[in-house]
Amino acid sequence: MTKKSSIYVCQNCGWSSLRWLGQCQGCNSWNTLVEEMSEVSKTGKEIKSSEKISDFTISLSQVDALKSSKTRFSTFIDEFDRVLGGEKPNRGMVNGAVMLIGGEPGIGKSTLLTQVVVSMLASKEKKGGNNINSGKIAYICGEENPAQIALRINRLKENNYDQDNLIFISSTNVDSIAKAIKKIKPIVVVVDSIQTLTTFDLTGSAGSVGQVRECAERLTTLAKNLNIPIFLVGHVTKEGIISGPKVLEHIVDSVLELSGDRTGDLRILRAVKNRFGATDEVGVFRMRDFGFESVSNPSELFLEYADGGVPGSATVCVMEGTRPLLIEIQGLVVGSQLAMPRRVGRGIKLSRIQVLAAVLQKHCKLPLSNNDIFASVVGGFDVKEPALDLGLAVAMTSSLVNKTIKEKIVFIGEIGLLGEIRSVSLLDRRIKEARRLGFKKVISKKSHSSINQVLKELGLLK
Numbered sequence: 520m521t522k523k524s525s526i527y528v529c530q531n532c533g534w535s536s537l538r539w540l541g542q543c544q545g546c547n548s549w550n551t552l553v554e555e556m557s558e559v560s561k562t563g564k565e566i567k568s569s570e571k572i573s574d575f576t577i578s579l580s581q582v583d584a585l586k587s588s589k590t591r592f593s594t595f596i597d598e599f600d601r602v603l604g605g606e607k608p609n610r611g612m613v614n615g616a617v618m619l620i621g622g623e624p625g626i627g628k629s630t631l632l633t634q635v636v637v638s639m640l641a642s643k644e645k646k647g648g649n650n651i652n653s654g655k656i657a658y659i660c661g662e663e664n665p666a667q668i669a670l671r672i673n674r675l676k677e678n679n680y681d682q683d684n685l686i687f688i689s690s691t692n693v694d695s696i697a698k699a700i701k702k703i704k705p706i707v708v709v710v711d712s713i714q715t716l717t718t719f720d721l722t723g724s725a726g727s728v729g730q731v732r733e734c735a736e737r738l739t740t741l742a743k744n745l746n747i748p749i750f751l752v753g754h755v756t757k758e759g760i761i762s763g764p765k766v767l768e769h770i771v772d773s774v775l776e777l778s779g780d781r782t783g784d785l786r787i788l789r790a791v792k793n794r795f796g797a798t799d800e801v802g803v804f805r806m807r808d809f810g811f812e813s814v815s816n817p818s819e820l821f822l823e824y825a826d827g828g829v830p831g832s833a834t835v836c837v838m839e840g841t842r843p844l845l846i847e848i849q850g851l852v853v854g855s856q857l858a859m860p861r862r863v864g865r866g867i868k869l870s871r872i873q874v875l876a877a878v879l880q881k882h883c884k885l886p887l888s889n890n891d892i893f894a895s896v897v898g899g900f901d902v903k904e905p906a907l908d909l910g911l912a913v914a915m916t917s918s919l920v921n922k923t924i925k926e927k928i929v930f931i932g933e934i935g936l937l938g939e940i941r942s943v944s945l946l947d948r949r950i951k952e953a954r955r956l957g958f959k960k961v962i963s964k965k966s967h968s969s970i971n972q973v974l975k976e977l978g979l980l981k
């Protein structure tokens with residue numbers, strides 16, 4: 520017995536109310552409640568008589584057996600496997616996992632996933648035919664038609680695989696899709712995108728929080744039942760959240776985020792949530808005419824962008840996961856016309872710029888309070904680590920006094936409120952990476968104790 524009624528559902532968190540409210544009581548955001556039709560079952564769900572208790576109970580010894588059987592399988596794209604998790608050589612995705620790939624429209628989510636698909640199909644040939652990956656791959660096209668995807672695939676250089684193993688499913692009805700998947704029995708499913716799918720059991724339109732949640736839940740159940748991995752493409756709204764968002768993040772096993780400067784050619788894949796691995800690894804890709812190229816040595820690439828020889832530039836070393844990265848920090852300090860000078864950061868937290876400006880003003884007597892400060896990380900990278908403090912402070916000072924740093928130096932260190940240089944984790948690995956890339960001089964807590972001392976030695980401070 521069901522009756523139709525209308526409820527108001529928060530498009531941000533999924534909280535629902537019987538009447539419209541200006542502010543969501545679940546997540547406190549404003550104007551997010553939208554009317555949706557809902558079918559309320561009066562009796563609630565009854566347990567099916569066919570369900571066996573052994574289907575959902577398991578002993579500890581069985582868990583261990585299950586765990587060891589959880590082998591991962593590779594996408595044969597190294598930077599992608601790195602983010603999915605696992606230790607080399609057993610890296611990649613886990614059977615039954617549902618992975619959401621989010622990112623702004625146009626950033627390249629579909630391109631990356633078609634590349635993953637083709638790479639996996641072609642791997643059969645690479646490995647001499649006895650690969651665990653061999654089988655069909657299903658691609659659900661809700662956004663584009665198969666012809667458009669085929670066009671993209673043709674641009675990729677890889678063509679040594681059986682084209683019959685790639686099955687396009689042109690439907691947006693999640694229940695028909697599930698039926699097709701059960702029949703095809705693919706080894707991997709790609710859903711592009713989750714926001715285009717609907718189920719007729721709900722009356723909301725595609726992309727509404729109710730539909731997105733329900734479709735994701737049905738696909739998750741399918742992934743667990745058939746024990747196959749499913750990738751879901753999810754678009755990110757202007758505010759930077761995946762639309763139909765929080766609810767989706769809770770349902771899936773991993774959330775991967777593809778970001779980067781849309782005008783530039785670098786893309787960074789990061790795991791925001793990962794039930795099967797660490798969340799601190801990043802994959803770095805470079806956009807080429809044919810698609811994405813894995814960048815296994817990002818430091819070299821980031822330094823390619825480094826200008827040097829201009830006031831306001833400094834090289835730092837930050838850790839992204841287990842990998843040290845050398846990147847350039849740029850600072851621009853100019854006299855301000857404003858009563859409240861501007862502080863603008865790209866890839867750097869604003870609060871870090873403010874703290875460092877205050878430290879330089881107090882302990883190095885630099886007149887930063889009358890200046891606008893702009894600081895950015897070159898290459899569109901987003902650095903959250905305090906290890907960039909020292910390089911940022913040097914870049915800002917270098918721009919202010921209009922003097923370049925003459926030598927090739929890498930700066931590694933956090934700066935405390937008293938102007939002291941503080942140690943950072945894994946210093947030795949960072950120094951090793953700097954040496955590997957030809958930097959003879961590294962300035963860190965090992966060599967210097969305060970920012971004042973560093974600036975004096977560089978000739979930036981009298």
Ligand SMILES: [Zn+2]
Nearest residue numbers: 529532543546
């Ligand atoms: Zn809410």
